[in-house]
Amino acid sequence: MKALVDQSGNAKQTNAVAHAEAIAEGKVEAIALSITLPCIHCGEPTECATDTKRTDVFCCSGCRGAYDLIHGWGLADFYALRDQMRRSGAAQPASTSPHYEQFDTSEFLGPSTPTQHGDGLCSTELALHGLHCAACAWLIEKVAANEPGLKLARVKMSDHTVQLIFDPQETKLSRIARLFDRLGYKLTPLDRSRDTHLQLENRRLLIQIAIAGFLAANAMWIAVALYAGDYSGLAPEFRYFLGLVGTALGTVAVIGPGRTFFVGALASLRTWTPHMDLPVALGLAAGMVVGAINAISGAGHTYFDTLATLVFLLRIGRWIQFRQQQRAARAVDLMLRITPRHAALIGDFGETSLVLVERLIPGNRIRVAAGESVPADGVVVAGATQLDRSLLTGESIPAEVVSGDAVAAGTVNLVASIDVQVSAVGRDSRIGQVMQAVEAAAIEKTPIVQFADRIGGIFVVVITLLAAATFAAWLPSGLSEATANATSLLIVACPCALAMATPLAISVALGRAAKANILIRDGHSLQQLASPGVIWFDKTGTLTAGRQAVSHLAGDVEGLRLAASIEHECQHPVASAILREAERRRMRLSSNGTLTQVQAGGVIGRVDEQFVVVGNATLIRSHGIELTKAMQTAMDEFVARGESPVLIAVNSQVTTLLGITDPIREGAEALIADLRKRGWQIGMLSGDHQAIAERVGNLLQIAPERCHGGLSPEEKLAAIRQSRVPGRAVVMIGDGANDAAALAAADVGVAVRGGAEVSLQAAPVFIGSGKLSSIVKLLQGAQRTTQLIYLSFAISLSYNVVSVVLAMCGWISPLVAAVLMPISSVSVLAVTFGFKSFEVESQV
Amino acid sequence: MSVLYVALPIAIALGGAALIACIRCIWGGQYDDLETPAIRMLIDDPQISRKKEL
Numbered sequence: 099m100k101a102l103v104d105q106s107g108n109a110k111q112t113n114a115v116a117h118a119e120a121i122a123e124g125k126v127e128a129i130a131l132s133i134t135l136p137c138i139h140c141g142e143p144t145e146c147a148t149d150t151k152r153t154d155v156f157c158c159s160g161c162r163g164a165y166d167l168i169h170g171w172g173l174a175d176f177y178a179l180r181d182q183m184r185r186s187g188a189a190q191p192a193s194t195s196p197h198y199e200q201f202d203t204s205e206f207l208g209p210s211t212p213t214q215h216g217d218g219l220c221s222t223e224l225a226l227h228g229l230h231c232a233a234c235a236w237l238i239e240k241v242a243a244n245e246p247g248l249k250l251a252r253v254k255m256s257d258h259t260v261q262l263i264f265d266p267q268e269t270k271l272s273r274i275a276r277l278f279d280r281l282g283y284k285l286t287p288l289d290r291s292r293d294t295h296l297q298l299e300n301r302r303l304l305i306q307i308a309i310a311g312f313l314a315a316n317a318m319w320i321a322v323a324l325y326a327g328d329y330s331g332l333a334p335e336f337r338y339f340l341g342l343v344g345t346a347l348g349t350v351a352v353i354g355p356g357r358t359f360f361v362g363a364l365a366s367l368r369t370w371t372p373h374m375d376l377p378v379a380l381g382l383a384a385g386m387v388v389g390a391i392n393a394i395s396g397a398g399h400t401y402f403d404t405l406a407t408l409v410f411l412l413r414i415g416r417w418i419q420f421r422q423q424q425r426a427a428r429a430v431d432l433m434l435r436i437t438p439r440h441a442a443l444i445g446d447f448g449e450t451s452l453v454l455v456e457r458l459i460p461g462n463r464i465r466v467a468a469g470e471s472v473p474a475d476g477v478v479v480a481g482a483t484q485l486d487r488s489l490l491t492g493e494s495i496p497a498e499v500v501s502g503d504a505v506a507a508g509t510v511n512l513v514a515s516i517d518v519q520v521s522a523v524g525r526d527s528r529i530g531q532v533m534q535a536v537e538a539a540a541i542e543k544t545p546i547v548q549f550a551d552r553i554g555g556i557f558v559v560v561i562t563l564l565a566a567a568t569f570a571a572w573l574p575s576g577l578s579e580a581t582a583n584a585t586s587l588l589i590v591a592c593p594c595a596l597a598m599a600t601p602l603a604i605s606v607a608l609g610r611a612a613k614a615n616i617l618i619r620d621g622h623s624l625q626q627l628a629s630p631g632v633i634w635f636d637k638t639g640t641l642t643a644g645r646q647a648v649s650h651l652a653g654d655v656e657g658l659r660l661a662a663s664i665e666h667e668c669q670h671p672v673a674s675a676i677l678r679e680a681e682r683r684r685m686r687l688s689s690n691g692t693l694t695q696v697q698a699g700g701v702i703g704r705v706d707e708q709f710v711v712v713g714n715a716t717l718i719r720s721h722g723i724e725l726t727k728a729m730q731t732a733m734d735e736f737v738a739r740g741e742s743p744v745l746i747a748v749n750s751q752v753t754t755l756l757g758i759t760d761p762i763r764e765g766a767e768a769l770i771a772d773l774r775k776r777g778w779q780i781g782m783l784s785g786d787h788q789a790i791a792e793r794v795g796n797l798l799q800i801a802p803e804r805c806h807g808g809l810s811p812e813e814k815l816a817a818i819r820q821s822r823v824p825g826r827a828v829v830m831i832g833d834g835a836n837d838a839a840a841l842a843a844a845d846v847g848v849a850v851r852g853g854a855e856v857s858l859q860a861a862p863v864f865i866g867s868g869k870l871s872s873i874v875k876l877l878q879g880a881q882r883t884t885q886l887i888y889l890s891f892a893i894s895l896s897y898n899v900v901s902v903v904l905a906m907c908g909w910i911s912p913l914v915a916a917v918l919m920p921i922s923s924v925s926v927l928a929v930t931f932g933f934k935s936f937e938v939e940s941q942v
Numbered sequence: 943m944s945v946l947y948v949a950l951p952i953a954i955a956l957g958g959a960a961l962i963a964c965i966r967c968i969w970g971g972q973y974d975d976l977e978t979p980a981i982r983m984l985i986d987d988p989q990i991s992r993k994k995e996l
Contacts, residue, residue, distance in 0.1 A: 255977040297974055305966045312961040316954055320970055343950060378978055 111270050123482075138177075139165045139282075164282050168237065173244075178239045198272040200284070205442055206452060212264075212271065219249060221263045222271070229258050229286040234283070241281065248274055259288065289795035290483070303417045307410070314403075314410035320344040321403035325913055334396075340402050345393035348402025352386045356409040363382035371616035372555020374597045378412060380558060381592030384565075388585040398582055401589055404916045408594050411923045417606050441473040442466070444517060455523060462520045466511045474507050474520045475527040481516035485509045519611035550600050550891075554593065561591045561902075568906045581659035583908045590901035590915045595894030595922040600887055602930050607883040616876050623846045623862040630777035631845075632801035635820060636832030637784035637794055637807075640850055642760045646671040648679040649741060650733040650757035655683070657746035657754025661712045663691030664703030672744060673701075676712070676757055711747040718745045718752060725752050740793040762797060762820075765870040771799045772874050781808065781821070783830075783840065802897035806904045814840040831873065832859075848873065879936035886933045890926045895921035 138153060139161035156162040168176055194398035200206040212220035229235070235253040238260065242251030247268025252261040264274065275285045318761060320340050327337060359382060362375030385401040392398035395648035442450040444463040455473045458464065463479065467474050472485070482500040499505060500519060505518055507527040522528075565584045572580035611618050617626060635641050651658065662680035665673040680687065688705050695702040700713015702721075711721055715733065718725070725745070727735070732755050736743045741757035773780055781804035784791040791807030805819060818840055823829055841847030847861030850868050865872045901918050902911040910918075967973065 235981060239982075253978055254975040255981065297971075300974065301968050304973050305965050308961060308964045308968065312957055316957055320950075340950075341945065343954075509985075 102634045125646050135721060161282075164280065167280055171234075173237060173240050176233055176240075180210035197911075198279075198454060200440070201272040201275045202270055203452070206454075207271075207287045210808065212262075212266075218265065218267065219263055220266050221261065223259055223261045223288055225288050226253065226258050226260045226278075228287065229253070229255065229283065237281065238278070238283065239915045241277065245269070245274070245277060260285070267587050293392050296511060299420065303420055306355040307357075307413045307417055310351055310406070310410040310413045313351040313354070315404045315405040316408035317344050317347045317351070320347070321916060341393045341396070344402040345389055345400050348400075348405040349386055349390060351406040351409045355384055355413050359409075359412065371551075372558075373551050374554035374593065377554055377558040377561055377591070377593055377595065378408075379818050380561065381588045382408065384585050384588040388581060398578055399586065399911070401585070403917070404589055404919055407916070407920055408589075408592055411920070412597060415594075415601060418598075419601040421605060438471045438473045438567070458520050458523045460521050460523070464518050464520060465515060466518055467515045468511055468513055470508050470511055472507050472511060472518065474518070474524075475522040476505055476518040476520045477506060478503050479519045481514055483511055483513040483516050486512055494660055504533075536856050550596065553596065557591075557593055557596075561588065562647050564902060564906065565590075571906075572908065579908070583905060583910075586915055590905050590910060591898055591919060592919070593894065593898060594919060595926040596891065598923060599890035599894060599926050599930075600813060601891060602927070603883055603887045603935070606930055607879060607886075607935045611876070611879055614872070614875060614879075614936055616872055616879075616936075617864040617866060619862040623723050625881045625884050626846050627829065627863075627877055628884035629827070629881075630779075630785040631726070631826035631828060632781065632821050632823070633773060633782070633829045633831065634821070634840075634844070635782045635800075636830075636840075637782055637786055637791055638760065639833045640763075640831060641766045641782070641798065642762050646675040646758050646760055648675050648756050649759045649761055650736060650739075651679075652736075652755040652757075653729065657748055658683070659685045659687065659689070660705045660710045660748055661709060661746045663688040663705045664710055665694050665701060665712065666691065667693065668696075668701065672758055674746075676756065679756075709749050712744065715743065715745060718747055721747070721750070723747045723750050729755055740797070744844075762794065763870060767798055769870045769873060770800065773877075776877065778829075780804065783809055783817055785809055785814075808884075815843050818843045840932045848876070875936065882933065883935045886935055889933070890929055893929060894922050894926055897925075 132566040136155070138155050156165065167172065178900050207222070210222050210224050212222040214220055226238075235255055238253050239251050242248045242262075247265045248262065249265060250261070250263040254260070262271075262274065264271070264923055279286050283486055317361040317624045322334070324337065324340050324344070327340075332340075334857065352500040359375045359379045362373060363379035366373035366376055373910065383406060385405045389399070389401040389405070393400045393402075438455065439631075441451050441455055441458055443453045443458070444450055444465055450465050458474055459486075464476070464629040468483070478501050480501060482498070484498050485499050485505060499516070504521075505516075507523075565587050568587050570579045572583050604624065606620065607624060608618050648658075658676065658680055662677050662685065665676055668674075691703060691705040693701055693703045697713070697717060699717040700711065702711050703707075704710065715725070729745075733745075736755070736757040737821040738756070739759075741759040744750050744756040744758050746756070746773060780800055782791060782795050782800055784794075784805075784807045786807055788805075790809030791805045792802055795802060795805035799905060806813075809817065818828055818830055822845075829846045829848060830840050831848040831850060832841055833849065841849060841861040846863060848863040848865065849861040849872075850865045850870070863876065865876070897918065901910065901915070904914065
């Protein structure tokens with residue numbers, strides 16, 4: 099320790115002359131704030147200086163541990179693979195260590211209890227948290243191969259689950275859980291009920307597609323034989339046979355996989371709500387009946403090939419739609435996993451036992467230890483603590499609770515253990531109700547789907563009238579001719595492509611957005627973001643970096659070292675900024691620094707017999723210290739720029755002046771300008787002081803009357819509600835954790851910070867990269883997706899118009915119908931995949 | 943051409959067998975996760991020669 103002090107002493111002497119000059123000139127040194135190295139493991143920004151060796155850059159010791167572990171296993175390829183996938187970093191290791199022993203009890207595991215197999219191995223499936231990308235799956239599966247006793251780990255990216263097969267003789271689940279935790283992934287037991295329901299539904303839909311595909315393919319080659327026979331000659335008995343078999347296949351397709359459209363059509367008839375299924379069912383029914391009669395009588399057209407293809411394509415559209423809803427449901431499911439699955443139940447004699455949350459009933463007493471989430475709603479009966487309620491209310495400051503206060507599930511107990519009397523569990527709890535609301539909103543159809551259904555209603559009326567008109571017009575030339583033309587009209591007018599266009603466009607857009615690291619919960623948001631409305635920004639952490647930093651330094655750098663030496667135990671934001679700056683400059687802090695006094699506006703301390711005062715001008719003057727003229731000028735400059743000046747006086751002489759500010763984030767200015775160009779109204783809602791809000795607004799050229807400062811979460815909510823104008827979307831862009839309420843209240847909430855799982859509860863859009871430039875990308879993508887949907891509508895409608903006109907004129911043959919119908923679907927598919935809805939940057 | 947009366951049912955029966963196999967795969971859960979398998983093929987197999995040395 100002595101050597102350290104000596105060294106800094108030497109440095110002081112050699113630099114003394116330079117410092118004196120610096121003080122005299124009042125030289126201001128601007129500090130580049132934007133350069134921060136990302137953590138080599140997780141990619142979070144760190145405070146390491148730019149010249150730090152790349153393999154030494156970590157944001158926390160947890161990441162260093164994970165990095166060492168990964169290298170220790172010889173799995174350094176993880177980083178290469180991750181960078182190749184071009185996603186954000188790896189998961190951050192969990193800060194709180196759970197009780198791994200629980201993993202060996204079946205009470206804790208519930209549905210995830212391992213099942214023993216004949217060969218002595220156990221298998222189980224667990225929910226996996228912290229999964230980001232392919233590299234995570236790779237890492238987990240590779241590590242599993244190295245762990246003795248763990249035979250297999252298979253990651254399911256889509257469900258965020260992992261399947262484990264292990265040998266209970268060699269390892270225990272608790273050991274595996276600990277290993278995963280060290281890598282930064284957290285295991286929890288599954289909540290089986292809803293997952294299996296969705297999975298079964300998915301399988302059922304896929305099977306219907308398989309059946310429809312089989313029927314369509316076979317109908318197609320029989321149709322080819324018939325059409326070929328038209329030209330090369332085919333004996334009538336074979337024609338009759340082929341026609342019968344084909345019609346049988348078509349009929350099976352319509353009443354098998356196609357039944358769902360009749361069910362939908364019937365339901366819409368019963369409730370008198372227009373629906374896309376109605377015209378589809380009409381076309382299918384007419385084609386099937388007339389085709390079957392013609393096939394049996396051996397005269398006229400059979401339409402089986404068109405019918406089977408229609409059912410196949412429509413079935414695919416149905417499945418895409420289901421997948422989209424499932425994605426929304428999965429977001430809700432992730433939220434479910436946030437509330438703990440277990441509670442420590444207090445027995446009659448004060449002992450605690452671990453039970454599943456589902457087993458709790460109102461009236462039970464549970465103990466919640468510090469650092470744990472509250473598992474159920476209830477009332478505190480013993481103990482006092484602070485709760486982090488940001489998940490529910492958006493409050494960033496922990497709330498004090500004492501005996502008698504109500505607590506809600508999902509809030510985090512920060513300080514001390516409390517006993518809670520349970521009042522509501524699971525879906526009845528407050529977070530459960532919020533979840534149900536989100537779920538309902540997610541399943542709700544997007545307006546554009548409703549639009550498609552409305553078209554469907556008009557469609558069915560128009561088509562029926564046209565078919566009747568065609569029949570009447572052709573009746574003079576014979577009944578069979580009239581029936582044939584009317585039926586072919588009903589078939590070719592079947593709006594297959596129209597029904598597919600919207601779900602397809604939206605799910606492609608959501609998938610591409612996810613590749614660009616923008617997670618969108620539902621298609622609804624896309625449409626609202628497409629036309630300009632009102633955008634509200636949160637200030638702290640969204641437009642600004644969210645923490646104080648030293649942006650300018652005037653005078654002697656040594657002063658900074660001394661200030662840091664006395665402030666190293668302070669929690670104040672300014673002290674942290676000074677310490678970070680000292681660390682960035684790799685200064686060796688003196689160990690002799692002592693803090694003697696903390697006053698309003700600053701601190702006073704001693705370092706190696708030197709008397710140091712750090713604080714604002716008032717504090718400095720109150721100690722009888724005068725400012726040099728150069729210093730005064732520099733200070734005025736800082737104030738004019740909107741920075742808070744902090745003075746450092748050593749031995750009653752002001753040596754250093756620091757400009758402290760919450761710097762504006764890179765790209766914020768460009769973003770605001772871009773948004774304005776696109777016609778959005780821009781405003782700012784901040785919890786910070788009005789003056790600071792206005793200053794930042796001024797720098798970013800946001801109109802002062804739209805910069806609101808000093809707002810509580812409730813006031814932010816009110817401001818958003820007030821700014822609602824019919825027909826224009828209100829968008830809130832903010833922090834996923836602190837602005838939860840405001841994000842949820844806006845038409846579209848966009849979370850730019852905080853964990854994906856938490857943010858997606860409050861906001862339908864989460865920007866994973868946290869980059870402001872992604873907001874522009876999001877708006878562009880939304881606009882293009884809406885354009886794409888209308889384009890697909892136009893394409894499929896024009897096909898329908900053309901084919902209806904052809905059918906009315908009697909020019910359409912079953913061959914033309916068979917070719918036209920798939921072509922319209924294929925062109926909608928081609929346009930959807932070819933259209934650039936979200937730009938995915940190509941890798942350089 | 944009367945072979946058609948035999949060939950056509952056989953062809954459909956063969957296709958039907960494939961359909962049943964496909965349905966069995968779907969029920970078996972092979973189509974539950976459509977994301978990870980596509981990524982898994984990017985992962986190199988461990989070098990066999992190295993294992994032999996061990």
